[in-house]
Amino acid sequence: MDQRTPDPPLYETLAAQIETLIESGVLRVGMRAPSVRAFAAQHGGSLTTALQAYRLLEDRGALEARPKSGFYVTPRTHQDRALPAPSQPPQRATQVSISNPVFSVLAYASDPSYAPLGCTIPSTSLLAAERLDRHLARCARVHGRNYNIYADPHGDAELRGQISARALRLGHAVPPDGILITNGCTEALNIALSVTTRPGDTVAIESPTYFGLLQVLEARGLRALELPTDPASGVDVTALDKALGARRVAACLLASSFNNPLGTRTSDARKAEITRVLTRHGVPLIEDDIYGDISFGADRPRPFAAISPKADIILCSSFSKTIAPGYRIGWLAANRRHDQILAAKFALSLSGAALPQKAMADFLTSGGYDAHLRRIRQAFADNVDRMRRTVDRSFPKATRMTDPKGGFALWLELPRGFDADALYVRAIRERICFVPGSLFTASGGYRNCLRLSCSTEWSARIERSVERLGEMAEEMLG
Amino acid sequence: MDQRTPDPPLYETLAAQIETLIESGVLRVGMRAPSVRAFAAQHGGSLTTALQAYRLLEDRGALEARPKSGFYVTPRTHQDRALPAPSQPPQRATQVSISNPVFSVLAYASDPSYAPLGCTIPSTSLLAAERLDRHLARCARVHGRNYNIYADPHGDAELRGQISARALRLGHAVPPDGILITNGCTEALNIALSVTTRPGDTVAIESPTYFGLLQVLEARGLRALELPTDPASGVDVTALDKALGARRVAACLLASSFNNPLGTRTSDARKAEITRVLTRHGVPLIEDDIYGDISFGADRPRPFAAISPKADIILCSSFSKTIAPGYRIGWLAANRRHDQILAAKFALSLSGAALPQKAMADFLTSGGYDAHLRRIRQAFADNVDRMRRTVDRSFPKATRMTDPKGGFALWLELPRGFDADALYVRAIRERICFVPGSLFTASGGYRNCLRLSCSTEWSARIERSVERLGEMAEEMLG
Numbered sequence: 001m002d003q004r005t006p007d008p009p010l011y012e013t014l015a016a017q018i019e020t021l022i023e024s025g026v027l028r029v030g031m032r033a034p035s036v037r038a039f040a041a042q043h044g045g046s047l048t049t050a051l052q053a054y055r056l057l058e059d060r061g062a063l064e065a066r067p068k069s070g071f072y073v074t075p076r077t078h079q080d081r082a083l084p085a086p087s088q089p090p091q092r093a094t095q096v097s098i099s100n101p102v103f104s105v106l107a108y109a110s111d112p113s114y115a116p117l118g119c120t121i122p123s124t125s126l127l128a129a130e131r132l133d134r135h136l137a138r139c140a141r142v143h144g145r146n147y148n149i150y151a152d153p154h155g156d157a158e159l160r161g162q163i164s165a166r167a168l169r170l171g172h173a174v175p176p177d178g179i180l181i182t183n184g185c186t187e188a189l190n191i192a193l194s195v196t197t198r199p200g201d202t203v204a205i206e207s208p209t210y211f212g213l214l215q216v217l218e219a220r221g222l223r224a225l226e227l228p229t230d231p232a233s234g235v236d237v238t239a240l241d242k243a244l245g246a247r248r249v250a251a252c253l254l255a256s257s258f259n260n261p262l263g264t265r266t267s268d269a270r271k272a273e274i275t276r277v278l279t280r281h282g283v284p285l286i287e288d289d290i291y292g293d294i295s296f297g298a299d300r301p302r303p304f305a306a307i308s309p310k311a312d313i314i315l316c317s318s319f320s321k322t323i324a325p326g327y328r329i330g331w332l333a334a335n336r337r338h339d340q341i342l343a344a345k346f347a348l349s350l351s352g353a354a355l356p357q358k359a360m361a362d363f364l365t366s367g368g369y370d371a372h373l374r375r376i377r378q379a380f381a382d383n384v385d386r387m388r389r390t391v392d393r394s395f396p397k398a399t400r401m402t403d404p405k406g407g408f409a410l411w412l413e414l415p416r417g418f419d420a421d422a423l424y425v426r427a428i429r430e431r432i433c434f435v436p437g438s439l440f441t442a443s444g445g446y447r448n449c450l451r452l453s454c455s456t457e458w459s460a461r462i463e464r465s466v467e468r469l470g471e472m473a474e475e476m477l478g
Numbered sequence: 479m480d481q482r483t484p485d486p487p488l489y490e491t492l493a494a495q496i497e498t499l500i501e502s503g504v505l506r507v508g509m510r511a512p513s514v515r516a517f518a519a520q521h522g523g524s525l526t527t528a529l530q531a532y533r534l535l536e537d538r539g540a541l542e543a544r545p546k547s548g549f550y551v552t553p554r555t556h557q558d559r560a561l562p563a564p565s566q567p568p569q570r571a572t573q574v575s576i577s578n579p580v581f582s583v584l585a586y587a588s589d590p591s592y593a594p595l596g597c598t599i600p601s602t603s604l605l606a607a608e609r610l611d612r613h614l615a616r617c618a619r620v621h622g623r624n625y626n627i628y629a630d631p632h633g634d635a636e637l638r639g640q641i642s643a644r645a646l647r648l649g650h651a652v653p654p655d656g657i658l659i660t661n662g663c664t665e666a667l668n669i670a671l672s673v674t675t676r677p678g679d680t681v682a683i684e685s686p687t688y689f690g691l692l693q694v695l696e697a698r699g700l701r702a703l704e705l706p707t708d709p710a711s712g713v714d715v716t717a718l719d720k721a722l723g724a725r726r727v728a729a730c731l732l733a734s735s736f737n738n739p740l741g742t743r744t745s746d747a748r749k750a751e752i753t754r755v756l757t758r759h760g761v762p763l764i765e766d767d768i769y770g771d772i773s774f775g776a777d778r779p780r781p782f783a784a785i786s787p788k789a790d791i792i793l794c795s796s797f798s799k800t801i802a803p804g805y806r807i808g809w810l811a812a813n814r815r816h817d818q819i820l821a822a823k824f825a826l827s828l829s830g831a832a833l834p835q836k837a838m839a840d841f842l843t844s845g846g847y848d849a850h851l852r853r854i855r856q857a858f859a860d861n862v863d864r865m866r867r868t869v870d871r872s873f874p875k876a877t878r879m880t881d882p883k884g885g886f887a888l889w890l891e892l893p894r895g896f897d898a899d900a901l902y903v904r905a906i907r908e909r910i911c912f913v914p915g916s917l918f919t920a921s922g923g924y925r926n927c928l929r930l931s932c933s934t935e936w937s938a939r940i941e942r943s944v945e946r947l948g949e950m951a952e953e954m955l956g
Contacts, residue, residue: 099821110630124626133622136833137615144611148602148804152588183661183827190826194697199677212828219672219825326626326832343577347697348668348826349661350690354804355614356831 010045014053015060017043022062022073025458029385030296030378033063033071066298075296075385075403081392084262084400084413086236089226089443091243093202096218096442102211105424108433115465116456118433120260120409121325123456126379129323131368136359147354153346155181155331156357162364163331172306172315174333180341181331181352185290188316188332189216190348192286193251195340196314197222201250204243204283206235208411208440208449210260213253213288217442224442225249231402231411234259234266237273244281252278256289256303256315261411261440261451263384263404265297268307275308284312291407293322293373296381301406305333312336319360321407322373327356380408383454390463391452394470396477408454411437414473418448426472432465488523492531493538495521500540500551503936507863508774508856511541511549544776553774553863553881559870562740562878562891564714567704567921569721571680574696574920580689583902586911593943594934596911598738598887599803601934604857607801609846614837625832631824633659633809634832637839641809644842650784650793652811658819659809659830663768666794666810667694668826670764671729673818674792675700679728682721682761684713686889686918686927688738691731691766695920702920703727709880709889712737712744715751722759730756734767734781734793739889739918739929741862741882743775746785753786762790768808769885771800771851774859779884783811790814797838799885800851805834858886861932868941869930872948874955886932889915892951896926904950910943 007013018039021027033054034042040050054071057063063071109118116123139147154160160176167174182188197203199221205213207226217224225243228236235254243249254274257265266274278285287304295301305313314337318330329352334341345351363369387410391401400413414420420436427434437449452469456462485491496517499505511532512520518528532549535541541549587596594601617625632638638654645652660666675681677699683691685704695702703721706714713732721727732752735743744752756763765782773779783791792815796808807830812819823829841847865888869879878891892898898914905912915927930947934940 099824100817103817103821103824110628121628124623127626128623129626130622133618133626133833136622137618140611140615140618140837144608144614145602145606148605148607148611148802150588150599150798150803183665183830186828187661187826198699212824215821215825219822221676320628324626325628328827328829328831339578339581343581343693344697346577346581346690347664347693349665349806351806352661353806353831353834355611356834359618 011049011052011056014039014043014045014050015056018053018057019062027073028378028382029073029075030381031073032069033073035070075381075388082400083231084402084411084449086228086230087207088228089207089441089445091246093223093225093247094442096214096222096224098211098214098439098442099218102215102439105433105435105439108428109435111433114428114431114433115461116433117452117462117465118435120453120455122321122376122408126376126455126457127323132324132359132363135362135366136356139355139359139362143355143358147358149354151351151354151357153342153351155179155352156354156361158365159357159361162361167333170300170302170306172303172333173309174305174335178335178338179331179333180345181329181357182345183330183349183352184320184328185288185316185318185330186212186216187348188318188330189213189253189286189288190220191341191344192314192316192332193220193222194344195337196284196286197250202247204240204249204252206254206259208261208437208446211435211439214442226441226443229262229264231262231264234264234270235274237270237277240274241277244277244283249281249283251284251286253286253288254304256287256292257301258291258294258404258406260291260407261409262402263407263409263411265301265405268302271304271307275304275311275313279311284314286314286316289315289317290321292317294377294380294408295406296377296384297405309335322376323369324360327360329356329360380454383408383458384410386458386463387452387454387466390466391470394467396470396474399473410452410454412450412452414448415477416448418473418477420448420450423450423469423472423476427469430468432469434469489527489530489534492517492521492523492528493534496531496535497540505551506856506860507551507553508859509551510547511551513548553859553866560878561709562880562889562927564706564708565685565704566706567685567919567923569724571701571703571725572920574692574700574702576689576692576917576920577696580693580917583911583913583917586906587913589911592906592909592911593939594911595930595940595943596913598931598933600799600854600886604854604933604935605801610802610837610841613840613844614834617833617837617840621833621836625836627832629829629832629835631820631829633657633830634835634839636843637835640839640842641811645811648778648780648784650781650811651787652783652813656813656816657809657811658823659807659835660823661808661827661830662798662806663766663794663796663808664690664694665826666796666808667691667731667764667766668698669819669822670792670794670810671698671700672822673815674762674764675728680725682718682727682730684732684737686739686915686924689913689917692920704919704921707740707742709740709742712742712748713752715748715755718752719755722755722761727759727761729762729764731764731766732782734765734770735779736769736772736882736884738769738885739887740880741885741887741889743779743883746780749782749785753782753789753791757789762792764792764794767793767795768799770795772855772858772886773884774855774862775883787813800854801847802838805838807834807838857935858932861886861936862888864936864941865930865932865944868944869948872945874948874952877951888930888932890928890930892926893955894926896951896955898926898928901928901947901950901954905947908946910947912947
């Protein structure tokens with residue numbers, strides 16, 4: 001073999017080997033790389049050489065060192081892709097009317113014959129909830145007779161205890177009696193809104209925001225005031241302050257973390273500022289923490305309620321994104337209005353199904369939920385990373401995209417004038433579903449934006465669909 | 479032995495034996511008495527003598543002959559107890575404010591250390607839903623993976639098919655696509671109200687009416703217009719017509735059959751008249767058929783929707799009173815407004831839990847639900863009969879009571895001036911719970927009335943509690 005080209009240094013060869021493992025998907029985002037010692041032993045290098053290889057990958061942004069733990073695969077940074085611009089929605093309260101277009105999209109989004117870039121429902125195989133199902137089977141066999149009652153409208157006491165204990169680990173001190181089990185996060189949001197607003201009132205929300213939330217506002221006859229929102233840092237505090245000064249706002253409804261569709265991680269300091277502003281204006285905060293547990297970082301962000309324990313905050317969440325969309329178990333946690341909240345639950349649905357709650361309580365008590373969360377966080381981080389890389393190489397150069405810090409939504413912003421609704425029509429013809437940006441606002445914007453869901457295992461079909469969307473977008477722009 | 483008193487005729491001796499069997503509870507209301515042939519053979523009489531005995535009991539109202547089937551034990555008639563007077567609520571729409579007193583009663587009603595005359599929740603042992611629970615256990619084991627999704631917001635297709643088929647047997651033709659599965663009947667009522675009313679609107683209801691319904695109206699900001707209602711025949715049609723002519727009423731909400739607390743069976747002819755009046759005034763009917771399957775008669779009454787198939791009717795019901803209060807599976811069936819109904823469900827709770835619906839579908843498909851219904855109908859009829867007999871011998875002579883044709887509520891009316899709220903306070907001290915009449919109206923009446931629940935197996939404790947209530951009422955009157 002011709003040896004004129006000098007060999008690269010050994011540490012570069014070793015680094016290239018790790019990169020190949022990452023590229024091929026053996027090592028995925030969030031996974032720990034082999035220990036330096038083990039890697040050195042396997043590849044016949046010294047400890048120093050192996051460490052040099054890891055440091056090189058750290059410099060390249062492929063790995064990150066975590067103290068006393070090792071090196072982890074990081075999401076790729078795509079420096080040539082700018083983030084979408086901070087939003088600038090019209091500063092007026094808008095009557096919400098979104099349900100009809102949403103239903104037409106949802107019909108495709110839930111149809112498995114369409115490429116699944118539409119719905120943000122984790123796929124069943126990815127969630128792998130068999131252990132929870134076994135708890136349900138056991139509960140039905142063992143407890144059926146005792147649980148065939150209208151449960152306490154507050155929900156199963158043991159389940160509330162488990163949720164309370166998990167909240168405390170985040171610094172959110174809420175006793176089991178401050179927690180109410182609901183039929184998913186959607187019912188929790190309805191209850192929170194019912195005790196803070198009346199029809200015709202205005203609710204301040206992020207922009208863009210999850211269309212399901214807009215549907216809730218629409219059904220309750222509430223007006224939406226959309227707030228300028230930065231994909232990297234969250235709601236603009238100055239704009240919020242100004243907006244609340246300008247008109248009566250009955251409640252503010254924000255994602256705690258990783259808002260759908262932006263995936264923003266708002267800093268603790270910014271969260272504290274937001275609650276200070278809300279408190280000053282006497283506006284209660286309803287926070288939706290449904291994506292909080294799906295953090296791609298080393299830690300899980302704290303909800304507003306943990307950061308500002310005395311503020312008027314109702315936290316809503318559920319197990320639907322992390323383990324059991326089919327169980328419909330959500331909850332809300334509040335530090336006031338308990339009687340009104342109970343009356344609202346009672347009037348809406350009396351109480352929740354008893355056995356699924358008991359099964360969820362048993363599942364949490366038996367341990368393993370944290371290991372499960374680690375597994376799915378890594379899976380979603382990997383999905384988002386692959387989606388971003390595919391978008392990066394397939395979409396027009398001017399396309400901006402978010403850099404989600406959690407959850408499983410990716411938001412693209414194409415040049416002004418691009419028509420994502422038209423792309424949607426073309427994509428549906430080719431059996432590809434996504435959600436056009438126009439559904440994420442009540443005030444008619446984001447026509448040049450779209451959301452891609454990364455909630456299903458990565459596959460050749462998904463990859464090809466994203467590439468095809470990129471080609472179509474290119475054609476439409478060209 | 480002295481034989482101067484002549485022996486009674488043999489048929490009277492035989493009749494007395496049957497009466498003893500009924501008194502002792504061996505033969506219970508709704509059960510078939512031994513066949514005339516078998517009874518004659520057992521007691522050494524002729525067929526004619528045995529038949530004479532049965533005819534005598536028929537004359538006395540203890541048995542009823544059903545063609546080609548035999549003789550059945552009938553509920554006792556208590557001819558010395560008049561029915562409560564038809565109600566005469568004030569003819570104005572009332573702001574509803576009932577939640578606080580209701581919650582204080584419910585806390586006692588669900589506490590097993592109190593005699594269970596408060597809550598109308600069938601006891602778990604009486605429902606004996608083990609077979610359904612086994613279906614759930616099997617579903618969780620076998621289908622868990624496939625069903626861990628947000629279900630179709632309409633609900634499980636097979637379950638809707640089963641409900642549709644059962645409706646058809648009553649002459650109510652509603653396709654599976656006209657049915658929406660809900661979190662119990664309460665959510666169904668919320669959805670029905672959300673697509674027919676707006677806050678501030680007036681809803682016409684029976685009087686007295688179920689307090690849970692009043693709580694739903696209160697939570698939705700609706701006003702109640704209470705209609706004069708006869709315990710024997712139902713809503714006064716002339717009064718209804720007049721009330722609808724006098725003001726705008728957004729919807730009328732009536733029980734299909736066996737309204738809580740009166741247990742009325744409204745005739746088909748009266749139901750047809752009611753829907754004619756509503757149609758003439760352009761007022762939609764929301765009917766609550768939750769007790770319809772618990773009929774004490776030989777047949778099960780038809781809902782309004784079966785009698786007036788073209789009228790604007792939304793039927794709400796659930797499995798909570800007949801098999802599974804713990805499963806929280808209700809439904810609504812409508813012949814119009816399907817898109818609005820789906821949007822309302824979506825905004826309220828997205829979809830229902832998947833596995834319990836699948837289990838209920840499997841349970842219904844596997845057969846045996848009708849046999850189950852026959853068993854519980856008889857059990858509840860027997861409970862109500864025992865309750866009535868105990869009230870009859872324990873309560874003040876002037877006490878009137880309903881003669882329920884189904885369900886498991888008994889409504890007592892004491893002389894004007896009697897204070898059932900005061901009786902309630904005394905009863906709670908003695909660990910007896912019932913619901914005072916004042917909770918069954920939004921307009922402040924029925925202070926001299928009370929509801930006793932017959933949803934739990936008859937027991938010495940229940941019997942003694944009813945006797946004690948009667949003693950206390952006697953003291954309070956005397």
